[in-house]
Amino acid sequence: MTSATGHPGDHAAHPADNHQTAVGQGAAGHAAAPQTAARQADLLARARRRSGAERARTARPLARAATTEPAPLSHAQQRMWLMDSLGQGGARYHVPLATRLRGPLDPEALATALTALTARHAVLRTRYGQRDGRPCQEVGPVVRVPVAVVPATVQDTPALLHEEAAHPFDLATGPVLRALALRHAPDDHTLLLTVHHIAVDGGSLPVLTADLQALYAAAVEGRPADLPDPGPQYADYARWERGRDAELAAAADERAARLAGTRPLPLLRPVPPGTPERRAALHTAPLPAATLDALRQLGARHGATLFTAVLAAAFATLRIATGEPDLTLGCAGGHRARPELRRLVGLQVNTLPVRVDLSGDPRFTEVLAGVRAAQLDAQQHQHVPFDLVVARLDATSRGADGTPPLAVSCDVVRPAEPLALPGLTAEAVDVDLGLAKFGLTLLVEDGPRPRCLLQHDPAALDSEPAGRLLAGFAELLAAVAADPDRRLSALPGTRLDPAAPVAPQSAAAQSAVGPAAAVPDNVPDTEPDTGPEPSHPAVAALLADPGVADAAVVHPVAGPALAYAVVRGPGAPSGADLRAALRRRLPADRLPAAVTLLDAIPRTADGGLDAARLPGAPAPAEPPAPTPRLEAVRDAFAELLGSRPSADGDFFQLGGHSLVAVQLAERLRTRAGLPLTGLDVLEQRTPRALAALLDERATERRAALARRTGPTTVATRVGTVLLTGATGGVGAAVLQELTAQGRPVRALVRPESAHLVARSGAEVAEGDLGDPDSLRRAVEGVDAVIHAACTFTEHAVDVAAMRVLVDGWRGSGPFVFVSSIDAYGRPAAHDVPEGAPATEPVTPYGQAKAECERILLAAAGTGGRGPGAVVRSPLVWGPHRRLRDQLRWGATGALYQAALAGRPIALPAPPPGAGPDHDVACWVHAAALARAVVGCADGAAGTARAAGRIVNAVSGHVPWPEFTAELVRLLGSSSPLEEAADADPELLRPWRYRADALADLLRPEPGEDWRTVLAAMTG
CATH class of the missing domain: 3.30.559.30 (Nonribosomal peptide synthetase, condensation domain)
Structure with a gap:
């Protein structure tokens, strides 16, 4: 757009x-x-007085800091960081700048200019990590910015630009700027610069383009660029802004008071949970x-x-x-407004x-x-x-x-302005991420x-x-x-009825996505402070109606639930209307006996439901006695929010927001030794619900530890296989295959997840890909390695972990690396043989996989090490929770969410001359992948299959229309399928990957056909 x-x-x-x-x-x-003219004049005069007062307040100069210590994030950056940390940022915060350049483009000079640009503006080489539980920004060293030059036809250009612009950034490791040049002819290129919004805003872009033009001209001519000193850097601005936090907090109190009494716009309905890239x-x-x-x-x-x-x-x-x-x-x-900020690059x-x-x-x-x-x-x-x-x-x-x-x-x-480089004709190219x-x-x-x-x-x-x-x-x-x-x-215009509720979902769809509560990824400039109310599913169903402002449900000891709702607007629904809508959305055993309309839902001071004041509600039962876990959660709330809440105090009512959610999760996770995330806090919202969630996870852990067949730390047995990623979807299947064959296993897992693998009898090695010492301890003394773990987004961590594992591996057995077909890039041929060379563009994820492959195969067979093997896998399907979740993300996630909502589903039209299977989903069943991976680690047989080789593990290829039609059927959806020019380009994948070496192990067993496993993943 x-x-x-x-x-x-x-x-x-x-x-x-x-x-x-x-x-x-x-x-x-x-x-x-x-407004009268006099009133306007008065407002203008007051505004000018305020403006002068503001200038006086902010007169403290902005200057370069003497320290090189990490700086705090500005408020605007913190919003971006929180969205990214909670998985709700995505490509919406990518700023792509594309230009068609005709003439003699010099890629080396452009790389030199971009490198000088990052040296000049430190925010372009800044990383965003944490210190003492709070986000911070740390300027990294100046490193050369590569310009990938990829041959591409003009027809392929839109899809390649979209893929590159949408590829995720890793804010913790950087970089936040990347460049791609698509080469159409020797003197014809399309240049794409993609920057993360955390590093730039609109006012930054004219500064960057002007500087880049001057730096490119200097690089081409082999001379220094004549540019003025850039002045203070963005980290200096962030420190300056944070130094005014007390003043800003007081002003925010006044602005919040003026927001009181607002009401949601009735045209928009709440959006159910789903992929953040809608x-x-x-x-x-x-x-x-x-x-x-x-x-x-x-x-x-x-x-x-x-x-x-x-x-x-x-x-x-x-x-x-x-x-x-x-x-x-x-x-x-x-x-x-300040002069020193006008040329400052940053958000x-x-x-x-x-x-x-x-x-x-x-x-x-x-x-x-x-x-x-x-x-x-x-x-x-x-x-x-x-x-x-x-x-x-x-x-x-x-x-x-x-x-x-x-x-x-x-x-x-x-309309977009092109990046005009000296000696070249420039034409702007629109990149709409849609x-x-x-x-x-x-x-x-x-x-x-x-x-x-x-x-x-x-x-x-x-x-x-x-x-x-x-x-x-x-x-x-x-x-x-x-x-x-x-x-x-x-004036012309049409009165529109409030947005209709989302189409009724099948029971399978409801269980797949949970309550249909709104999430905040449609509010990117605010903190993502939302989550479903932890209560009866009728609450979320009522709130999905745009005519409902608030809702609650009480649970009698016996008999059906009672629902209450606050409605708004002249066309607000009646209680009978709302119950009829609930009847269409909820199973009979979850349907409230009635929906009573109220002027307001009674609440306690900290936001909890005051059930005793609800008309017709049953007498409340004696509240359960506080548990140590509940009291510990309330303590953590008090430490971070300043007041001790009741058991049902609402996180948001108590002043919570996303950063506090991340900090609260970290504190509780450390104290309880149990997995917990910031999203868990946003979803559960009350101490009682969070305590119950932790109790549930503690029960799972105890049960798993009680079932384990051996101690968590034992002397390494002969033939032990180190398995990484054992708690993930792929690793869990590999662990099951290894234990079924009686192979001794040492599983690398995080401490809070150790109980999830203990039941298998595996030796537990506590550690993490980002902790080199734990990796060295884990690999010491094992005979073979199966490396199935991946951060997916922290590519530098993945590559560093591979180096540590390979350096520490001295076993005579094989090292099998579970890689990805992303390492092939975008092959030129329809049929892709095993180990075929990569074809640009290769995504950063694929590049990291390829680098890990290179490290392994270069070291295999040297220094007493055994053979190495690489198994490239496509999208993995299976009933494991991690694998079910991936159905809701990316290209498949867009299809899934559209089917849930009953919206038309756009599939790509076949390109000219394409065959019937021009777009296919390449997949492998988790159990089949596990058989293939373990087979490659199986002594002489594994060496014969894959030693020193790159092989593929592919169960099959399914045309997207066939896959989508089955998905629609399984979800009970009415979504029509349409061919559209603006369909997700990720669905245009014509490649068929050969899997000859592992064909016998990949042969589907009963229940491993794609329809059966898709049914398991949706249900």
């Missing part, structure tokens, strides 16, 4: 900052619609250039910009569509909520005046980080599931061919009402451009 790489609207620095522009379900800066749908409509000029002139007559006029039109469109008079939209703000953006009251029937000029005043008020507070404001919101200003208040965006964008950052985005493109755009997440809003909303927006823009004095009642 244009906003991903285009130029700024007149209010924002760059469309990279559109990630921060939100139109929302909350509010701030309440402003009356009609696909976006896009609608466009032409906008005459004369209309855009008239809007610009309208703004100028009223002392406003084009963006303000468009923002006012967005307010009016939503007012007409929803009937809601009290609306909040947001826009991007920045921190570049300096903030979300500014703008609240306007459109009650009555004002003229559009009055709406414009109110929006201008509210926008000006918000801009005077652009220094207040929105994450601090969100952390202070009470339950009335959040969704009932804890979501912060902004979920829609509006912006003015311009991801929904918000539930709804309204855009106006200001360029040679103006147009209106509407992007939406189909899980939050269906295509038909989205199209009608865009048509109303375009018609309203034209109408107010022609006659801005028309009242709202006289």
Whole structure:
């Protein structure tokens, strides 16, 4: 979409900052619609006084720090880091810049220039780790930035650009900048620079492009670049901002108070849990250039910009569509007012909520005046980080599931500008990652061919009402451009019913995804403070209805549950309507006896449900006695949140947010010695629920330890095989195969997961891929190694772990490495033999696998080591929990989520001349992969199969249409299958991988056919 790489609207620095522009379900800066001239003048005078006061407050200069110690993250960076840490960031925060370059491109000079660029701007070589439980940024050394040059046809270019731009970054190890040049001809290339948003914003990009142009020219000519000193670095800015935290916290209290009383926008329904990279749908409509000029002139007559006029039109469109008079939209703000910040490269953006009251029937000029005043008020507070404001919101200003208040965006964008390198002709290339950052985005493109755009997440809003909303927006823009004095009642537009609830799911689908509670990945500029309420599934089902503001269920000792709901809006459902909807969504034994409507759900001071005050609720049973585990969890809450909660105190009500969730999980995990994540905290939310989860995991651990057949540490037996990754889906299958054959096993596992393998009788070696000492201890004295562990994202850790294991391995038995077909890259041939050379582009994940393969095969057979073997595997299928989860991610995850919601599923159309199987899912059953891997480690037989070789483990190839049709059937979905040009390019995979060496071991056994295993993974 244009906003991903285009130029700024007149209010924002760059469309990279559109990630921060939100139109929302909350509010701030309440402003009356009609504004007199005197009132406007007064507001402007006060704003100028505030601006002067702000300049005085921030007069402390920003200077380079003398220390090289890691710096804290800025507030904006911390939001990005939290999203990434919780798996809710993804490619939405990638900034791709693509340019078609014709002429003599010098890749070596470009690599030299990019390297000099990272030396000049340290944020481009910064890593993001943790120190004392808090995130920090540490500047890394200057290393050469490679420019991968890959031959590619013009027809293949869009898919290759998409794949490269979407590939994940590893913030902990870096880099956050990468370059790819697609070579179409000797003098014709497409250059793609991809940067993570944690390192840049829109205001940074003009600085970077200008510097890169100068550095490239200098590199080509072999001379130093004539550039001014860059001044303070971004880490200096982060320290400066954090030094004002006390002042910012006080300002955030005031801004949060002005957000009170907001209500969710009824057009958008909550989005059920799923992949964080949700696909976006896009609608466009032409906008005459004369209309855009008239809007610009309208703004100028009223002392406003084009963006303000468009923002006012967005307010009016939503007012007409929803009937809601009290609306909040947001826009991007920045921190570049100070001179030393104007050329600073880094993330300096903030979300500014703008609240306007459109009650009555004002003229559009009055709406414009109110929006201008509210926008000006918000801009005077652009220094207040929105994450601090969100952390202070009470339950009335959040969704009932804890979501912060902004979920829609509006912006003015311009077409992308190319990266003009000296001596080359440049043409901008659009790279649309097709991801929904918000539930709804309204855009106006200001360029040679103006147009209106509407992007939406189909899980939050269906295509038909989205199209009608865009048509109303375009018609309203034209109408107010022609006659801005028309009242709202006289403007075009259509009243839209609230978004329909998500289509009923099958029981299998419900059990697969859990309660349909909203997650915050449609609010990327706020902390992901949400999670399903830990209670009856009817709560999540009720909250999925956009007419329900809050809900609760009580559980009598005997008999059915009783449900309660708070509804909103003129078309709010009745209790009978809600129960009828529940009947369609829940099994009979989970259906509440009634749904009673209330004005408010009674809650305790810390957010827990006060069941005793619910009308008709049964007398509460005696609360269970506190347990040591529950008290320990409450202690941890108190330490981090400042007050000791009740057993049912709500994490969000107590002031919790995502960073605290990560810290709380780390504290409880360390004290309990049990696995726990920040997402567990966000999902469970109360001390009682978290204690119950830890008790459940402790019970699993005790049961596993009681069943084990030997001690956790024993003398190494002859023929012992070291197995890494034994608790993962692949490793668990390999462990089962080894123990079934009676092979002695030493399993490398993390301490908190040791109980999961102890039941097998394996010798437990506690350790981690990131701990070299534990790897050395684990490999010492074993005869053979099967290395099946992988971080998936920390590629440098994976490669370093392989070096340690190979260095420490001195057994005469084989070392088998479970690699990936990603190491082949994108083969030129349809049929891929085993061990074929890689064809660019190869993803960083595939490159790391290939490097691990090289390390192993180079060392095998030397220094007393046995033979080495590499088994390349595709997507692994099986009923293990880890494998079931992967069905919900990536390309298959997009199909899965669309089928759950009953949306149309887009599959790629066959390219010209393609055969019937132009797009296939390459797969292997976990049990078959385990047989193949263990077979390669089986003495002489294994040596004959795979010693010193790269072999494939592939159970089969399934055409995507056939796979998708079966998925739809298993989920009981009504989703139609469609061929579409904008289908996920990851589904265009025509390759068939040969698996001759392991064919006998891969032959499917009963229950290993793809339909059976897919049924197990969905159910």
